[in-house]
Amino acid sequence: MKPHIQWEMIDSEDQIDRSHLGACPDCQKKYRWHRFLTRQARAARPVEPPPFFARKVARSLHQASQPMWFYFRWAAARLAPVLALLILATGLLIINVLREPELPDAVILDESVAGEVSYENMIYSLHQVPAEDPGE
Amino acid sequence: MPKTDPELVAETLRGDEDAFEEIVRRYQRFVFNAIYHYLGYNSEAEDVAQEIFLKLFRSLDRYDQSRPLQAWIYRISVNHCLDEMRKARHRFIRLFSDMGEEEEDRIKYLFEKSSKGSPFGESEEAESFKLLHRLLDKLSARDKMTFVLREVEGRSYDDIAATLGTSPTAVRIRLSRVKRKLLKRLEGVLDSR
Numbered sequence: 001m002k003p004h005i006q007w008e009m010i011d012s013e014d015q016i017d018r019s020h021l022g023a024c025p026d027c028q029k030k031y032r033w034h035r036f037l038t039r040q041a042r043a044a045r046p047v048e049p050p051p052f053f054a055r056k057v058a059r060s061l062h063q064a065s066q067p068m069w070f071y072f073r074w075a076a077a078r079l080a081p082v083l084a085l086l087i088l089a090t091g092l093l094i095i096n097v098l099r100e101p102e103l104p105d106a107v108i109l110d111e112s113v114a115g116e117v118s119y120e121n122m123i124y125s126l127h128q129v130p131a132e133d134p135g136e
Numbered sequence: 137m138p139k140t141d142p143e144l145v146a147e148t149l150r151g152d153e154d155a156f157e158e159i160v161r162r163y164q165r166f167v168f169n170a171i172y173h174y175l176g177y178n179s180e181a182e183d184v185a186q187e188i189f190l191k192l193f194r195s196l197d198r199y200d201q202s203r204p205l206q207a208w209i210y211r212i213s214v215n216h217c218l219d220e221m222r223k224a225r226h227r228f229i230r231l232f233s234d235m236g237e238e239e240e241d242r243i244k245y246l247f248e249k250s251s252k253g254s255p256f257g258e259s260e261e262a263e264s265f266k267l268l269h270r271l272l273d274k275l276s277a278r279d280k281m282t283f284v285l286r287e288v289e290g291r292s293y294d295d296i297a298a299t300l301g302t303s304p305t306a307v308r309i310r311l312s313r314v315k316r317k318l319l320k321r322l323e324g325v326l327d328s329r
Contacts, residue, residue, distance in 0.1 A: 008315035033322050036250045037315075040268035041287035043261040047172045049164040050182055057189045058157035073197075077151035 007034045141205040145196055160189050163209050170210070173288045174217035174281060175224075176269025188216050214281065214299055221277035235270055240325050243267050247326060271321050279314045286311055 002020045005027045010016060021027050076083070139147075139158070147155035167188055171181045191212050199208050235243075246264050249256065256264060272280045278300065285296045286307075293304040300307070 006312075007319060008312040030319065032247075032251050033319050033326070034315075036247050037268070037318055037322060038287065039250055039256075040246075040264045040271075041283075043256065043265040043268070044169075044173055044288055045258070045262050045265070047165075047168045047178060047181070049168045049185070053164055053182065053185070054157050054160035057160045057186055058153050060186065060190070061153060061156065061193060077149065080151075 005030070007031070010034065142201045145199060145201060145205065148193070148196055156193060159192075159205070163206065164189075166206065167209065167213055170213045171217060173284055174214070175220060176266055176272070184216070184220060188213050191216060211299065214285075218277050218281055221280055235325065239267060239270055240328060243271075243322075243325050271318055271325075274321070275314060275317065279310060279317075282307060282310050283314045283318070 002017065004024065005017055005020060007030050016031070021031060139155075141159070141162075144155045144159050144162075148159065164185065167185050168181055171184050171188075172178060175181075175184070188209075192209055195208075195212065199205070242263065246256070246260065246267070249260075272283065275283070282296060282300065285291045285299065286293075291299075293307045296307045297304045
């Protein structure tokens with residue numbers, strides 16, 4: 001008689017030696033076990049996810065503990081437009097602060113130096129103003 | 137026109153929560169079924185699925201967009217369930233590894249029914265699958281996963297080898313060892329009392 005069928009090596013029914021199986025009660029017993037295991041393995045039923053599962057997962061992203069770099073990246077991606085505006089506004093503010101303030105128009109007190117308005121002339125003109133007579 | 141997976145991934149990485157929600161919606165059925173196949177239960181499937189999708193979210197920047205997203209999700213699911221199996225083994229299996237009398241009786245009943253060629257009802261199919269997982273409980277996480285990938289999901293040896301990071305020959309050897317153990321365990325249950 002041929003050696004027993006090695007059930008652990010059987011991948012499909014085609015590999016079973018039928019002539020041996022028909023004559024060997026021991027292999028017939030193991031064949032039933034093998035067939036039962038295969039049937040159990042094929043007995044899985046399709047599973048449906050619960051309703052709103054996808055929404056729940058998406059909502060849980062905020063609460064998930066993320067590595068620091070990931071949190072930074074995620075936040076940066078979401079806040080990119082706001083950050084860009086903030087940077088632009090800050091830049092404008094800095095430019096405005098650093099720009100030299102405009103001096104007020106010079107007050108020309110001496111007609112003789114009109115047309116040559118400068119800081120020196122302004123000082124000069126102020127010196128030419130006659131002092132008020134204290135006696136008046 | 138629906139967006140492609142790479143488009144949804146790119147939008148998620150730019151901070152679009154709705155894009156990620158769409159990815160979850162697209163693959164949730166696939167993940168829930170994988171969990172059921174690998175772990176054999178539904179009761180905690182929602183928590184496990186949520187953890188898998190969070191892992192996916194965190195690893196999206198490492199995802200190679202030239203490959204199918206489903207393959208990436210499949211890999212994450214397998215690895216996560218392997219971890220779950222290891223945890224379960226440590227938590228419960230050492231204490232409650234032996235089947236109760238009731239479970240053994242149910243296996244005997246289903247076996248008799250199967251031997252007569254009678255069809256299983258829907259609830260019996262589900263019960264039979266659950267009992268198979270009870271038989272698998274004593275196996276290592278890797279043994280259990282190899283058996284499920286081959287016998288439940290019907291994946292090829294090459295596919296299983298790529299998923300578990302081993303060779304097809306090693307998968308064949310492992311699977312034959314697993315089957316030998318399972319047949320022995322089944323024999324122990326059916327021949328008891």
